[in-house]
Amino acid sequence: MYGAVTLTAVRRVLVLNLVGLTPRLVQSGAMPAVAAHAKRHGLRALQPDLPAVTCTVQASMLMGAPPSVHGAVGNGWYSRDLAEVGFWRQSVRLVDQEGRLPGVFARWRRAHPESPGAQMFWWWNLPSQADLSVTPRPTYWADGRKGPDVHAHPADLRRRLQERCGEFPLFDFWGPRAGIASTRWIARATLDVLQEDRPGLTLAYLPHLDYDLQRFGPDGPEAVRAAGELDAAVKPLIEWAADEDADLLILSEYGLTAATRAVEPNRALRAAGLLAVHPARNGALLDPGNSRAFAVCDHQCAHVYVAQAADLPRVTEILSNLPGVERVFQRSELAALGLDHPRSGELFLLAAPGAWFAYPYWNAAQGDQEPDFARTVDIHRKPGYDPCELLLDPERPALKLQLGAKLLAKKLGFRTLFNPVPLDPGLVRGTHGRLPETAEEGPVWIGPERLAPGPAAAVPSVRALSGIAPD
Secondary structure, three states, X not given: OOOOOOOOOOOOEEEEEEOOOOHHHHOOOOXXXXXXXXXXXXXXXXXXXXXXXXXXXXXXXXXXXXXXXXXXXXXXXXXXOOOEEEEOOOOHHHOOOOOOOOOHHHHHHHXXXXXXXXXXXXXOOOOOOOOEEEEEOOEEOOOOOEEOOEEEEOHHHHHHHHHHHOOOOHHHOOOOOOOHHHHHHHHHHHHHHHHHOOOOEEEEEEOOHHHHHHHHOOOOHHHHHHHHHHHHHHHHHHHHHHHHOOEEEEEOOOOOEEXXXXXXXXXXXHHOOOOOEEEEOOEEEEOHHHOOEEEEEEOOEEEEEEOOHHHHHHHHHHHHOOOOEEEEEEHHHHHHHXXXXXXXXXXXXXXXXXXXXXXXXXXHHHOOOOOOOOOOOOOOOOOOOOHHHHOOOOOOOOHHHHHHXXXXXXXXXXXXXXXXXXXXXXXXXXXXXOOOOOHHHOOEEEOOHHHOOOOOOOOOEHHHHHHHXXX
């Protein structure tokens, strides 16, 4: 099944997903622990699925199937029956085809019922197919406050990890403060689970490289520094695997490349009268159910939903003429991309190298008011991915002082709006989503030969991860 690897004996397996890791970073000199593991076991390039984004690739890894089968066609998509765009859904039931597509944890359990599996911060984790699972889940208070927390199964695992590792640093996991603190917490929690619960198969997602490589690009000193911080955070896990004689697989989902241009397809569709907005009191809101066409922007890819077939030629022409759009795929071409699924758009956009798709849809020239969430970290209300959430607005020099005052007011019980996010997509320096042009820009597979995904000369698909569990 999708290139499964046969294991000859039950042996503990730890998989570390160092998102954004590329051969170039492994060989940069900043990652001695990871590089030593690569020297022992070799480094292979991986081929991600399209779009090469978190939810799609992690679903392909977990389920061993392409997006046309598991249905995670991006980090988000348009639900036609709800007339809503939804991003960052968590339930594994969205990708396991109602249990008909057994993922890596289901297969592991079937082969080794006495050996539990653990899913640490990998996506499709609420619920998970694993026996033990931990994932970020903020507390949304009734008065509008958002607080840090995680969801764990069994529930007692949450209490234990918080007692031993402290409160999960949610605001270091995403947003302008995103940094190494959240990855260190995940690494410590993973080590605790390995030692205390002794799962046979453990998958841990460590996101640190994603932050500075999007903020500053993959080629500067910030990328090397982030690689060094990540290496130090995962070193205890690498040492644990050696001490326990466990199989350690280090991989990544995608590599990041330099971002040089932002493309705004929704503003082009709005100007053409094809995208509708609701002029709400809190600003112009995308009205997808009454739009003739709109794009769900997701890094370097976008699904375009077109209500009427008669509009397809016009929408195709408008988007094809935007600088930075490499190609507009028709629905009939999606099967060749592995994206022929009902959740996909009628059209699929691929950005040119260096370009990426920004989600904004409102147009001041047409009287649209900027929505109040535009300058906030709000991954669920924005109908597209917004990497600007990793940045502080450089046009507001006193912003940090203002945020400090707002935080104090919040602690005193006052309602306040945290709106530090810039609206200039040109500030983003790194992106992903396209298939890699070269192996040096793409994801990696570093692990023992017994888990090798096929012949050494082949470039395996990320779906090969499902093969570490017996079929």
